[in-house]
Amino acid sequence: MSIFIDQKTNVCVQGITGSEGSFWTKHMMDLGTHVVCGATPGKEGQLVEGVPVYHSVKNAMKHHKIDATMLFVPPKMTKDAVFEALDAGIKKIVTIADGIPLHEMMDIRVRALEEKAFVVGGNTSGVISPKEAMMGSFPHWIERVYKKGSVGVMTRSGSLTNEVTAMIVEAGYGVSSLIGVGGDPVPGARFAEFLPLFEADPETNAVVIIGELGGTMEEEVAEAMMNGTFTKPLVAFLGGRTAPKGQKMGHAGAIITGGKGSVQHKIEVLEKAGAKVADRPRKVGKLLEELGVIKK
Amino acid sequence: MKLYEYQAKTVFSEHQIPTPKRILIEREDTSIHFEEVGYPCVVKAQVLSGGRGKRGLIQVVHNEKDANLQIKRLFEIEPSMKHLLIEEAIHIDKEIYVSITVDAPSGKAVLIASESGGVEIENLAVEHPELILKEEIDLSYGLMPHQARHIAYQMNLSTNQTKAMIQILMNLYQVFIKYDAELVEINPLFATKEDTLVAGDGKIMIDDNSMFRQPRFAQQEADYSSEAAYEASVEGIPFIQFDGDIGLMCAGAGLTTTVYDLIHYEGGTVANYLEFGGPNYKKAVKAMEICLKVPSKVILIVTFGTIARADVMAEGIVEAISKLKPDRPIVTCIRGTNEAHAVELLRKAGLTPLFDTEEAVRTAVRLAKGETL
Numbered sequence: 001m002s003i004f005i006d007q008k009t010n011v012c013v014q015g016i017t018g019s020e021g022s023f024w025t026k027h028m029m030d031l032g033t034h035v036v037c038g039a040t041p042g043k044e045g046q047l048v049e050g051v052p053v054y055h056s057v058k059n060a061m062k063h064h065k066i067d068a069t070m071l072f073v074p075p076k077m078t079k080d081a082v083f084e085a086l087d088a089g090i091k092k093i094v095t096i097a098d099g100i101p102l103h104e105m106m107d108i109r110v111r112a113l114e115e116k117a118f119v120v121g122g123n124t125s126g127v128i129s130p131k132e133a134m135m136g137s138f139p140h141w142i143e144r145v146y147k148k149g150s151v152g153v154m155t156r157s158g159s160l161t162n163e164v165t166a167m168i169v170e171a172g173y174g175v176s177s178l179i180g181v182g183g184d185p186v187p188g189a190r191f192a193e194f195l196p197l198f199e200a201d202p203e204t205n206a207v208v209i210i211g212e213l214g215g216t217m218e219e220e221v222a223e224a225m226m227n228g229t230f231t232k233p234l235v236a237f238l239g240g241r242t243a244p245k246g247q248k249m250g251h252a253g254a255i256i257t258g259g260k261g262s263v264q265h266k267i268e269v270l271e272k273a274g275a276k277v278a279d280r281p282r283k284v285g286k287l288l289e290e291l292g293v294i295k296k
Numbered sequence: 297m298k299l300y301e302y303q304a305k306t307v308f309s310e311h312q313i314p315t316p317k318r319i320l321i322e323r324e325d326t327s328i329h330f331e332e333v334g335y336p337c338v339v340k341a342q343v344l345s346g347g348r349g350k351r352g353l354i355q356v357v358h359n360e361k362d363a364n365l366q367i368k369r370l371f372e373i374e375p376s377m378k379h380l381l382i383e384e385a386i387h388i389d390k391e392i393y394v395s396i397t398v399d400a401p402s403g404k405a406v407l408i409a410s411e412s413g414g415v416e417i418e419n420l421a422v423e424h425p426e427l428i429l430k431e432e433i434d435l436s437y438g439l440m441p442h443q444a445r446h447i448a449y450q451m452n453l454s455t456n457q458t459k460a461m462i463q464i465l466m467n468l469y470q471v472f473i474k475y476d477a478e479l480v481e482i483n484p485l486f487a488t489k490e491d492t493l494v495a496g497d498g499k500i501m502i503d504d505n506s507m508f509r510q511p512r513f514a515q516q517e518a519d520y521s522s523e524a525a526y527e528a529s530v531e532g533i534p535f536i537q538f539d540g541d542i543g544l545m546c547a548g549a550g551l552t553t554t555v556y557d558l559i560h561y562e563g564g565t566v567a568n569y570l571e572f573g574g575p576n577y578k579k580a581v582k583a584m585e586i587c588l589k590v591p592s593k594v595i596l597i598v599t600f601g602t603i604a605r606a607d608v609m610a611e612g613i614v615e616a617i618s619k620l621k622p623d624r625p626i627v628t629c630i631r632g633t634n635e636a637h638a639v640e641l642l643r644k645a646g647l648t649p650l651f652d653t654e655e656a657v658r659t660a661v662r663l664a665k666g667e668t669l
Contacts, residue, residue, distance in 0.1 A: 101476060106398060106404065109400075110434065157550025158551075158601075159602075160553075184505075185478070190400075212553060239557060240557065279557075
């Protein structure tokens with residue numbers, strides 16, 4: 001089992017004919033992802049990795065059942081591509097684009113909430129359930145990072161996720177599903193929105209969140225633990241403890257404004273809610289043990 | 297990107313937001329037309345850091361002699377500062393706070409206002425949140441006049457000032473949209489004894505992802521604190537200079553920030569933050585060139601890339617070392633896609649690649665302290 005995506009999810013790839021689009025479509029399929037079609041304006045009739053390409057998502061929908069769409073689309077065109085998918089009625093969208101203009105991302109977030117859709121990203125590697133399926137750009141073949149197991153992971157980072165996940169695996173655990181919400185100040189979907197999915201997943205025994213300073217996503221996770229929405233063990237790793245105040249270091253979202261958003265505040269509310277907070281990646285595995293999470 | 301106060305005020309003036317009479321001067325200027333603002337006037341340092349008042353960077357002066365003295369002093373204590381702003385003094389009746397920023401959870405903009413503005417606004421937000429008024433703005437409709445009225449009528453202003461406030465709020469929203477802002481702020485917005493409103497300060501932060509369509513404020517070399525900072529910016533490489541010992545050349549914002557933390561836990565200090573991940577992962581040569589311009593005792597390279605392949609980054613590092621012949625030790629910890637090949641490349645180049653971030657950090661800290669390994 002996994003959340004968000006499994007081998008039965010019918011996936012469309014927008015921007016499938018580009019170099020990144022075709023490269024990662026191949027790897028998505030190699031892992032087991034059920035890619036059914038692609039969409040690139042002007043390229044209808046082509047095949048990429050044996051997958052038929054259409055001018056538009058709506059055209060593709062005439063021929064295929066689509067549950068989710070993966071965008072390999074440049075940042076300036078992302079809003080249009082996300083709206084195209086939402087207009088076609090798709091409720092699961094992943095966009096890896098790094099550099100989406102802030103005000104366009106705000107439009108995407110508002111629209112996603114209205115449509116009750118998940119728009120994961122931008123500025124992320126995407127979503128993966130090891131040994132099952134992925135939407136995004138993960139080297140799923142690296143065993144010491146993408147090992148199948150029972151720990152759900154949510155992250156705002158890319159390289160740091162590999163670092164932390166490698167430590168989870170080193171400690172004897174594996175990953176059920178990994179969701180990269182991305183490092184932008186306004187992500188299309190937020191940590192807390194995936195907690196009910198992890199809560200309901202029988203194969204997820206615990207969740208690790210990889211956060212950092214800035215924003216309020218970690219605080220929202222603490223709130224979900226306090227109000228009983230999420231009851232499984234949770235460990236957080238937070239980067240930026242020693243970052244100089246007021247300096248924009250790390251992701252665009254990582255700047256402290258006022259008291260809220262500081263790592264100290266996040267630690268305080270997470271611990272109060274019963275979470276364990278690691279100060280370095282290697283501690284994450286140890287804290288999972290302390291919470292009594294079975295190694296799997 | 298954060299604009300200077302003088303830039304923000306120029307934008308405000310263009311959008312009919314009232315600003316004080318002012319003169320902008322440069323370091324070299326000798327003949328200053330103080331008569332344009334009159335006495336007393338206010339000499340304001342144009343630096344991007346906050347808390348200028350508390351740091352003595354804003355001074356009220358009453359004659360030309362004092363003004364020139366303060367100008368000289370401020371340029372001396374801020375050696376990299378390019379501009380000073382000299383403004384007419386305002387007869388202040390009260391200080392209002394106004395801003396428009398982004399509410400990430402809802403994806404909407406939010407207009408924030410308080411009739412108790414000024415330097416203590418952050419404390420007020422904590423201690424008396426009820427004195428901070430908020431209006432949510434849906435970008436697809438924009439700020440509605442009724443929202444601006446609702447805020448303005450709660451500021452306890454005169455009829456004239458209330459009218460002015462409504463117009464200022466509507467105009468401020470236009471600035472927010474036109475400049476792809478993360479934040480536009482007027483703090484304080486002075487209510488004057490002459491029954492007007494005037495922007496005492498101005499802050500505009502433009503979203504970095506939107507800079508491609510905001511050419512007006514594209515940065516110039518003169519705006520940068522160092523050659524390294526300018527070159528990094530031209531290349532689109534995130535870079536911050538500090539004054540410690542270890543030059544960071546890492547990939548990924550989150551990982552670089554974590555390595556920064558780990559160095560401090562181990563008792564080390566950081567010379568610079570540089571991140572060459574994402575779209576920059578093939579720029580190892582340029583990244584190292586920038587790092588070498590910063591005084592440091594060791595360069596620490598930590599990556600764990602996926603699209604930013606380990607072998608490509610290792611290749612770049614090997615090329616950088618052979619081209620630039622660095623005068624200081626390099627510690628590498630490169631993992632990710634095709635990492636076995638990366639290790640091979642680094643070994644061939646005579647490096648001792650490490651595989652564990654904490655070990656790499658400890659090694660760099662020891663080298664920086666002059667210990668032999």
